[in-house]
Amino acid sequence: MTARSLSLARALDPPLGFPPPPPAMGALTDSRKRLSADHRLPIPTFPPPSPPPPSKRPKLAPFPPSLDPSTSAAPPPQIDHASAASAPGPSSSSSAPTSSSSSSSLPQRRRLPPPPPFQRPIHGPQRVLRAFRPGKPARPHAARPSWLSTSSPLPQSLRLEQYVELVNSVSHPAPPTRAATTNAAATQEEAVPLEVVDIEEDGDEREQEEEEEAVRMSVVVRKVPLYKQLYEASSRKRDAKLKTLEFEVRLAEEGRLGLERLVEVLPRITPKKEVVPEPFVPLTDEDEEIVRQALHGRNSRERLAVHEPSNIVITREILQCLNNQEWLNDEVINLYLDLLKERELREPSKFLKCHFFNTFFYKKLISGSYDYKAVRRWTTKRKLGYSLIECDKIFVPIHKEVHWCLAVINIREKKFQYLDSLGSMDMKVLRTLARYIVDEVKDKSGQQIDALSWKQEGVKHLPLQENGWDCGMFMLKYIDFYSRDMDLSFGQKHMCYFRRRTAREILNLRAE
Template structure:
């Protein structure tokens, strides 16, 4: 462009860039001096108003200017270089393409799900109930047993994995989703709840089986223990098969017959004659040399019905029970029978206890055996007008008290416990502890129903306990037991 000279009036170039000159053109040609131009004449610009207006740029709509740098659109995964006003069109086109892709994926997933759920089996439903970590089941065709549960936090691509799992079960067809509308509704509900995972769902195992499997993995010794248990059980079964079976009913019948054996005619006559007061009042009917006890006709009268048993009859009968055990030890427990004077001596003296007074009663030389080796020790207890029985039961570790009138006496229990400790210390030099032994006032026993049979009940308690059988008698048997005891005393032999 040339420079202005002279009066420095603005040239035509000013009007090429001034918008104001378009509305009010002004001719300055009179005041302009000659150009000194190096351009040829034919190429010089025209100075007409039309030519000057033509050189203005066309008006443009909107407020967009030219983009001065490349623009990269990263939304929806595209990266095209777009200039100026083409950005909006490109964005709309990209959104449409993305929507088409998403709809296509959705439709494809729905179709695969429909295909995979077309046929379900009873086994597949059972397995599918355990897929998805206990999520809410979705019913198929109203069948409660055909349910599929899918985890909520899985991806869309896992549909193929579920399809393969269901088809791999290879079982018979149970139901067919034939209604297309029903299938669409079910699948849409499923698609709203499920997102499939890439990890496979484990079938739920019962808790006890899981713990058992875990213990097997952690401790191999269980296998060897199981084998030992099985071997022991086999040996036990073989032992039971080889061992002869004892008929307990037969044994009970033998004991019952023996305890209640009737007297013969001869024995009945002997008992009747012995109980006759007229001919036998002062006569000695029986003499027992070992115990030095004599039974006269008068003392023998206590065995008549309604009589109170005296010390001589009771003490002679317990001596006969001792001899019975020695005679047939295989039939009876190892027992010792104190006489009616033992407890009276034990509690006599200062403080109500005197071990020294009975210390020499149980020397091994005198008894022929050790008192501490006995299974049961019987102690008759006489309380003025009533007989009871106390038992030191080593076999069952008990101190027992049997009263036909259902009474009890704690003092007797304590005295016998103290005696047993002192006896062990004196005879064997050992300190024994009986604090754990039970003190039992026996309640399940035959009861006395009159005021005179207590002595006979006491003797029968000792008789049946020494046989190691239950007290299977009652008040009704007392008349028989009186005559039987009289017979056994006359014969000096307890049966």
């Protein structure tokens, strides 16, 4: 290589870091292939055709930051087509053009301008403040800051003063109108603090741009804190169970109240259970068997009961008077009256204070004529332990040949009563007993009573016998019910039961 060509090559090579200068107009390379291609190129027309493929495009230096279209909105610079035509093309495999190329006889051709470079995005972490993107205000009723007016575009970066102004405008809205103040006073709702969220994202640029578009032109404002939202969501899940439990509690309460009301109404809508009075308590199977053996045994002289206080012995023959269609004898009647007196002494609060004369008293009193001295010693206080005047009622059995009646000296009510199961009345018996009680009180206590003026009557609604053999049993039950201070609520239909019950009480030597 000559010195001239070396200097020419150095002149053509650009310094390091700068693009090579454009060659002289019409300069061509010494490549035959290139020359032949240039010879076949058509005359360029404007607008220019599409740029060549990337593999044939020359490497271009990036724009300076001031000309980067991604950061500046300035229009692209005007391209001088004359100078662009002389811009260097793709480098060939040969070295710089020699002096022999200038003497070529080929016609000169214009070169196509290079296409503008693509915008290169800046890759790097970005801090995206979504809360401060342009768009609607944070709250419709909040006052819009002066710098956020629609007439002026929102700057890309906010200063500290603008950030403070935006937060104050969201947290402290403008005073509400008069209608809003009235509505707030009516509902009495407390102001809910707002929470402005600053979202910071890193990652893929494309995903970041998509998320930016989703939240652009809006402000992310949370009216209720997150913990309150979670609590409300959890409470909504529990609401169904709580409502179910509340319903069950209410149902149980209503059921309890219904049962309480039912207790009050039930006695009126259901019949009362019949309470069996004590005189009608049925015998057990065991008692029935004992009575059957006592009344229907073979040995008639067998002793079945011995009452030592009265010295009365009851054999099977004597007890068999309690069978149906049998007359009662003196031993059974007198022993039963003694058992009634023992019952009274055993339970004095349950029964009236009474005295029970035996079947021989009235016969002794009127033997021949009225004779008080014949029965004077029968009622001494040392023997009885009490005076007859202290009793409520005094029972006197009356036997008339084949019929038993009852006379009652009712001291509590001051009257004399006569009870005959056949419905008859004997005033002579009542006058005799009135005379007796006057003599008795005068003899034992020295008092004078006017018993002759007491009322003498029969008993109304008296249960009557319907056969010729139950007079003795009727008389015993008159005494039993009156000593209980009960009404005579029995009849002929109960006589069979009363006979068996009396037999059982005599066998047990205990009246119930």
